[in-house]
Amino acid sequence: MNIIIQSTLKTLQKSKNLLDKLEDNALCDASLPPYYSSIGTHIRHILDFYDCIFNLDSDRVIDLTNRSRSKDVESKCDSAVNYLNTIIEKLSKTDFDMDETVKVIDDLGLGKTEIKYTLGAIFTQANSHTIHHYAIINYILEGLKISFNDLDFGYNPTTPKLSSTLN
Incomplete structure (x- = not known):
């Protein structure tokens, strides 16, 4: 399995742990x-991004x-887990050509544009x-006083750890 997909699956496992x-x-x-x-709107948004890729x-x-x-994914943990499991299954069972060129349509703030990827x-x-949205979810968790014991949740792997900046 490709390293990009392995990393993605590792990242998405955090959604499962949270849900x-x-x-x-x-x-x-x-x-x-x-x-x-809400946490649900961010989880749904994350999963919708992947779903768009699968709708190539x-x-x-x-x-x-x-x-x-x-709205069910945003408000019902069971629906969110089912959607997540569908995304994970597609990631796990599909052989992607990571060098394949595709066209991506997105709105960067000035209307839809098409970009080669x-x-x-x-x-x-x-x-x-996904990691970016985990950081936002972390703020929501803190505000709701919900403990989620994952010290890497919402941190990009390249973010220096506090202990390394103190040395």
């Missing part, structure tokens, strides 16, 4: 300022603006995107 710990009311709690987003069409186009945005690049972006 196993949460109740539905915590998943959909959007009470914290300033953005009033016959013209080899991935449309990141065409997301499913399921490789599958390796879009999966790498998806993994980094």
